[in-house]
Amino acid sequence: xxxxxxxxxxxxxxxxxxxxxxxxxxxxxxxxxxxxxxxxxxxxxxxxxxxxxxxxxxxxxxxxxxxxxxxxxxxxxxxxxxxxxxxxxxxxxxxxxxxxxxxxxxxxxxxxxxxxxxxxxxxxxxxxxxxxxxxxxxxxxxxxxxxxxxxxxxxxxxxxxxxxxxxxxxxxxxxxxxxxxxxxxxxxxxxxxxxxxxxxxxxxxxxxxxxxxxxxxxxxxxxxxxxxxxxxxxxxxxxxxxxxxxxxxxxxxxxxxxxxxxxxxxxx
Amino acid sequence: xxxxxxxxxxxxxxxxxxxxxxxxxxxxxxxxxxxxxxxxxxxxxxxxxxxxxxxxxxxxxxxxxxxxxxxxxxxxxxxxxxxxxxxxxxxxxxxxxxxxxxxxxxxxxxxxxxxxxxxxxxxxxxxxxxxxxxxxxxxxxxxxxxxxxxxxxxxxxxxxxxxxxxxxxxxxxxxxxxxxxxxxxxxxxxxxxxxxxxxxxxxxxxxxxxxxxxxxxxxxxxxxxxxxxxxxxx
Numbered sequence: 001x002x003x004x005x006x007x008x009x010x011x012x013x014x015x016x017x018x019x020x021x022x023x024x025x026x027x028x029x030x031x032x033x034x035x036x037x038x039x040x041x042x043x044x045x046x047x048x049x050x051x052x053x054x055x056x057x058x059x060x061x062x063x064x065x066x067x068x069x070x071x072x073x074x075x076x077x078x079x080x081x082x083x084x085x086x087x088x089x090x091x092x093x094x095x096x097x098x099x100x101x102x103x104x105x106x107x108x109x110x111x112x113x114x115x116x117x118x119x120x121x122x123x124x125x126x127x128x129x130x131x132x133x134x135x136x137x138x139x140x141x142x143x144x145x146x147x148x149x150x151x152x153x154x155x156x157x158x159x160x161x162x163x164x165x166x167x168x169x170x171x172x173x174x175x176x177x178x179x180x181x182x183x184x185x186x187x188x189x190x191x192x193x194x195x196x197x198x199x200x201x202x203x204x205x206x207x208x209x210x211x212x213x214x215x216x217x218x219x220x221x222x223x224x225x226x227x228x229x230x231x232x233x234x235x236x237x238x239x240x241x242x243x244x245x246x247x248x249x250x251x252x253x254x255x256x257x258x259x260x261x262x263x264x265x266x267x268x
Numbered sequence: 269x270x271x272x273x274x275x276x277x278x279x280x281x282x283x284x285x286x287x288x289x290x291x292x293x294x295x296x297x298x299x300x301x302x303x304x305x306x307x308x309x310x311x312x313x314x315x316x317x318x319x320x321x322x323x324x325x326x327x328x329x330x331x332x333x334x335x336x337x338x339x340x341x342x343x344x345x346x347x348x349x350x351x352x353x354x355x356x357x358x359x360x361x362x363x364x365x366x367x368x369x370x371x372x373x374x375x376x377x378x379x380x381x382x383x384x385x386x387x388x389x390x391x392x393x394x395x396x397x398x399x400x401x402x403x404x405x406x407x408x409x410x411x412x413x414x415x416x417x418x419x420x421x422x423x424x425x426x427x428x429x430x431x432x433x434x435x436x437x438x439x440x441x442x443x444x445x446x447x448x449x450x451x452x453x454x455x456x457x458x459x460x461x462x463x464x465x466x467x468x469x470x471x472x473x474x475x476x477x478x479x480x481x482x483x484x485x486x487x488x489x490x491x492x493x494x495x496x497x498x499x500x501x502x
Binding site: 024120122123125127128131134135139140167217221224227228243244246 | 280
């Protein structure tokens with residue numbers, strides 16, 4: 001050893017191990033690897049109100065997913081369900097403006113309640129499919145993911161509301177308005193489903209097949225619920241229908257009636 | 269703040285996820301509380317599904333099937349317990365009677381939990397359908413039967429998949445585990461079919477009254493009826 005070629009200092013084993021751990025933590029993730037929730041300090045900032053939840057859902061979903069996995073997330077989940085209920089009701093009012101009258105209050109009640117009843121019907125099977133896929137989630141976390149699905153779906157529907165209102169005021173075709181509402185709902189559901197599947201990825205699910213099957217079931221139940229609670233955009237003498245139908249049969253009948261003027265269509 | 273993922277999972281979620289290490293430990297060490305928990309899952313899961321199945325015919329039918337469906341599962345489990353316990357070591361899986369019994373109970377608990385989760389869906393399907401006694405068509409009745417078959421098949425396949433995973437872990441020999449599973453399945457299907465025949469009706473028929481058991485429940489058997497049907501066809 002001399003002054004020109006100093007021997008580098010020996011790093012104690014413990015410090016070397018800590019340095020290795022720090023360097024691994026700081027290294028960029030491998031391509032395709034799922035970054036663990038909570039790695040980013042911004043994800044660990046608690047969500048304290050509904051507005052923060054909406055912003056997180058749209059702009060920083062990992063933060064929302066992390067907060068949903070924390071103990072005491074019940075309050076956050078409740079706020080998310082409340083926002084979804086409110087947004088569904090707002091969209092229901094817009095849908096009801098097509099026929100006006102009783103539909104101005106009946107449509108939001110049916111859309112909001114129908115959506116939540118559909119979710120409640122499908123929640124047990126969602127928990128089952130979650131567990132079967134190997135995901136390490138508890139029922140509360142599953143409820144949180146479902147709340148995220150509903151909240152994102154209904155927020156997007158509110159975003160589509162101005163478009164739906166314009167068409168409601170400028171067309172008289174029930175078939176066309178039904179198709180439009182279902183299209184908006186389908187697009188909104190795609191984004192909601194994407195959030196839910198993102199959540200399952202972080203729950204260490206071995207397969208997405210279960211959640212994919214569940215999404216198909218949820219879609220079918222929601223579609224049938226729209227028929228079970230009809231009319232939502234049309235007119236009728238009773239709040240609930242007097243005849244039970246499968247939703248495809250109802251759609252075919254509605255298309256058959258599409259040649260008649262929309263506002264003079266016979267009640268269901 | 270304790271992350272949610274570090275809290276212990278529930279027994280039901282452990283069964284559904286098929287965590288064979290944990291389930292192997294459960295089957296090896298008898299625990300009365302755990303046994304009755306699994307029986308409760310069978311009773312409530314299969315019971316709710318049975319009630320949804322029978323509701324289309326009448327609310328009373330829902331009550332009857334809600335009792336009969338878990339009864340079939342439990343009677344099959346207990347009726348075949350002795351022969352299943354004997355077949356396991358004979359076919360290469362050297363586990364005690366208690367462990368084979370626990371394994372079968374756990375697989376039926378998985379099946380019943382899945383059925384219970386589908387009960388709200390089935391009930392919704394019934395609610396949306398026209399009443400059986402009024403406007404029922406062959407299409408509706410056939411459709412309902414197909415849906416029930418599909419759900420029960422899914423639940424049964426999943427339960428037996430979990431059972432096979434457990435048996436493979438216990439045997440450390442996949443071939444022996446498959447032999448034991450096939451033997452147990454054969455016995456359970458054989459006894460279960462006859463118990464289903466005795467305890468019919470389940471969905472019910474609008475032409476027949478709502479009864480807990482048919483008058484001729486103990487006259488004839490499932491296999492005689494299948495044979496007579498085949499003879500009529502050919």
